[in-house]
Amino acid sequence: MEQLITEDPTRIGPYRLIARLGAGGMGLVYLGRSEAGRTVAVKVVQAEHAQHPEFRKRFAREVEAARRVGGEWTAAVLDADTDAPVPWVATQYIPGPDLTTVVARDFGPLPEHAVRTLAHRLAVALQSVHGAGLIHRDLKPSNVLVTVDGPRVIDFGIARAMDSLAGDSLHTRTGMLIGSPGFMSPEQVRGLELTPASDVFCLGAVLVYAATGRLLFGAAETGLNAHLFRIAEEEADLTGVPESLVDLVRACLDKDPARRPTPADVAARTGPDRTDEWLPGSVLAQLGRHAAQLLDFAPDPRIPAQAQPAAPHGLPQPPAYTPTTPAGNFPAPPGFGPPADLVPGAWAPPGFPPVASGPAPRRWWGLTAAVLAQIAVVIGAATMNAAAPVIQHDLGLALDALLLMFLAYGLAFGGLLLLGGHLADLLGRKRTLLIGLVGFAAAVALAGSVPSSALLIGAFALQGAFAALVSTAALALVTGVFTEPRERGRALGIYAVLVGGELAIGVFTSAWLVDFLGWRMCLYVVSALAGVAALVGSQVARDPAARIRPDVPGLLLGTGGLAALVYGLDRAAGDDGWTDPLALALLVVGTALSLVFLWWQTRTGAPLVPAYVIKGRQHVGSRLALTLVGMATLTMILILHPYLMGALAFGPAQIGLALLPMVGALLIGSTQISARLQHRLAPRQLAVPGLLIASAGVALLALLDGDSSYAGIVLPGLLLVGLGLGVALVPLLATATGGAAPEYAGGTAALALTAYNLGGRFAAPMTAGILAWVISARLDGIPNLPEGLAEAVKDGVLLGGQGLPDSLSDVVAQTDAVVLGGYSVALWCGAGLLLLASLLAGLLITAPAPARVR
Template identity: 35%
Template sequence: MPGTTSTAPGAPRAQAAATPHPRRWLVLAVIAISQLMVVLDATIVNIALPEAQADLGISDADRQWVVTAYTLTFGGLLLLGGRIADYWGRKRTFLVGMVGFALASAIGGLATTGGMLFAARALQGAFGALLAPAALALLTVLFTEPKERAKAFAVYGAIAGGGSAVGLVLGGVLTQYIDWRWCLLVNIPIAVVALFAAIPLVPESRAHGDTRYDIPGAVVVTAGLVSLVYGFTRAAEDGWDATATIGFIVAGVVLLAAFVVIELRSSHPLLPLRILLDRNRGGAYLASTLIGAGLFGAFLFLTFYFQQTLGYTPVEAGLASLPITAGVLISAGAASQLLPRVGAKPLMVAGAALAAVAMLSLTQIDVDSSFVAHLLPAQVVLGLGLGFTFVPLSSLALVGVPEHDAGAASATLNATQQIGGSLGTALLNTFFTSAVTAYLAGRIPDPTTVAQATIHGYSVAFAWGAALILVAGLTTMLLIKVRKEDLATGAVHMG
């Protein structure tokens, strides 16, 4: 899945240090290791999921929790994690986040039931929400000279982008030659190395001022999102008109509405709503949510299609997924050059169109589709679309943001992608399950029919993914009005 780089939630403003920290480049290496661990975890687990599902007896309707339990807690708690890092101490938060992430990985790697694995993934997300903003805030504090800071964030961004590719291959190797559990357990040695290096090297820093936290807001928004996702999951098993399905979806909507009320009344809101009310930023966040919703589920289904339908080994499935990353790297570089010349809107619309075309192409897969003729070009085009979309989004999220809101604004962009991915994965998995059940109704469930039903389910999921991405493109066309001149003067783009 695509990596996202953004400035830290509540990132400290450039506090000009008289003398730069002498070991700042060593600290960057430590932070890079921690970032690699978090990024690896997303793609490694995707490749391991088919074997984990079989090993732990997880149902098709519930398997999406391996993804969504992580993205929900990470996205829901990210802004709170940024404030905790600023006021509790960035080094302390970084260390606690790393230790917690490693322990949660150990629990997941030793899981004996699906529920235990889901809980471990949720814990990983919660500690990741401490680790990621603390790491970014440390970079912002340590690298105050603009050129050095640009280099530091470039290293961080390269790991965010390239780490996902490493995760795909490493996940395949670990799953195929050792055990799927090592896709989680591998975080432990990485965390130990980073931890022992961080303790003597990383300096402590914290912000001053109002140190109150919006705990009610964080709890309510996360509970609302979990309720929505659980409602979608119930729909896969009981139908959309079931009492449980409707009840959890309604509860989720009510809790999210309550979150808005809490934010309006709070003197120290988790998400200042003024950030969302700007037309361009609001449009960027909505597009980001929709794109995340359309894509995360697609990555999940591609993994299962490669391994369960085409019979690829985990290593082959990891390698087969790399064209998306290649496409992203190509178009992200091009988009960075084009953004000052053509502006954000044309790039985002073109990106959404490319990604939607690729997703529609994937609806035509069959039990024996050619990788070179069909799957390779579709994935490259999908990656190209992503790069053209995410680079402008990073700039749009910060256009015209007051300095004291910059951290929250960029963190919100990251959170919207995670939350969109959570909701989209659950929704597309429900559409997949329902489509398979409907296809098999009245048919004899022999191996050929089951295979065709599964392909039908994948096609339906990809079609809905394409629809969500097209709506994201439409949202961009209607709401984004920022000019290319505004990006040059109003955006604070790091990463």
């Protein structure tokens, strides 16, 4: 309760006002007393709504219907004046806090017996509401008041009056939402006709909240549309709900209203089996103190108030409605807090932010820092490949040491992506990005100055580890600070260029830098670029660290699984290919650990990523598509690089320049097409056509032969691939990283990057295996082929232009035709992977267009 202020009236109808109880979407709520001494809650309509004729008519109908609601677990409507200049309704005052206050602030998740009793009595209350011909429409914890003898449902039926404001300028101006996003049914989200079953879904959401202390589909501050998508499309995460209630709650949350139980069914299945108090003793003690405060409360005589009710235009405007903000302003008494042992698997009670926060300050600084950071990572990795022969010569490295250098980087980067994402959640995105950039800059500078192979391998391992932190924090920063759909689309459009075009960008920049500066100076330039990115990142507004616990078992399982997969795929890309026993063993172990990691994330109460991100249809579909895109893109580059070098005699710098148009097309597709349409079209309406265009580009490249020219096939193919990837990657990244609560933005980003990175890792052994299989099968038809040339050809090397004797010209022509045939098969496989990605995106990513969410 709060004291009245100067602008408040002293009386509403026959009721003397004593205090303010709160504010809602409809108006202010006062504590009042009648002449006979009865205490009531008086709800006064906002002046803005009172001036709307249709609202007045519907408000009057709903109040009249609400008067007919009986039952002991509701707050009865006692009086109303819907024709007054400022319409009002008086209801029975329930002397108790709402469920949000009890769970989120004072106590924590309720024990099983309390949740069962809550389910029974709320179901009985809904029977009364539905029996009067009403649908509650806004059943949520703040509309459930907690008393000593049981819960009470308030505000039944009144929410429907707000429907009359939907679709006109008032709705647009106020941004009002009919219902509360954390506790809306799928049919509410889709704007369909509601039935009493909608209240049953909301009842299930309330029970999940009471049992676990969390919103059913996570917090909504990352964006309202993304949150509503989860409600409409994804399965509920019931982690922490008592086992005896899981089946009932799951039935209440069925997406199909016809399959949900009725309130009578719920009441029958949760009938009380105990006669003792329904709440823990500490909660009952708090309720007693709250009642005592009410008895002792008196208006402050020092605060002047209006003698008469204000006219509509003079009514004080309440603050913007935040449906899940805990009500009540009285301080918690000493010693009254969460119990020592929460419900097993329950999440810590969250503090509920507004549904949609405003734009993050200095968010464009964040995007700039993320882009610079990712460019530094890309160039740093590409320099290793471009300068490998020079590094080997300068340091006298053996081939095994050179290969170990690449393995060290790959293991550190691929294996620690999940750690980087979790640190971004635990420490904050900005802090993790700065730590990663400083460490990355130091590691790259160390690599540029080392005199020996051992130090070089260690330096590149450190570079990979910090690159993992930088990449995940950068993506989490972009997705975390851009919540407005249009801005988020533009930001992801820019970032998608670095994801889809990283190979082409890396080949181009590293080739030119190594040629002009040398490999050591090139690494120093990358280190300086990381320093600039850190300087820019320091200007980003600080994001608070999430209040989550470290998921140590999840990190061990996930990191171990990824490391085994990366090492196994590296072995599979070697001479023995997929027949290497160690490679196969590592892949089996890595797959098993990864599956256990995913299982653990759906079971633990403190996951690295929440269960709805692991199991949600949209997230699974987008991650699978990203994996296939990663495989197809790297397969294409692995084929084009030797083709341009062998068939067209391009040098490293020329190859980089030849691949650059793909980046330009990707930029156009992502920023000028996808980013502009993302907030209007459903994700799959962009992802599927984009992937089909990219597949067509790779299929065109599969037609390459010895006489093909760069302008005739290579350039058009690259332009199609770039344009298609640009259109597809924005919705894929948005879906893969969207919908997660802010405290899991890092983990969700890490999961998306892991999917894409694993796809790229699979591409190398897959391409090598395809080339070896196709070429070996076709070499048998070439007579008099020297053994040394046969081994080179099996590795996919074009012999034309290698300066071989003219006497071998016929053999060279035949072997080149065989190799080009292998290239073609590999590229057709890449095109097929993109086709498969488009199919999965079309089938699994079913979220509607943002414009369709009401």
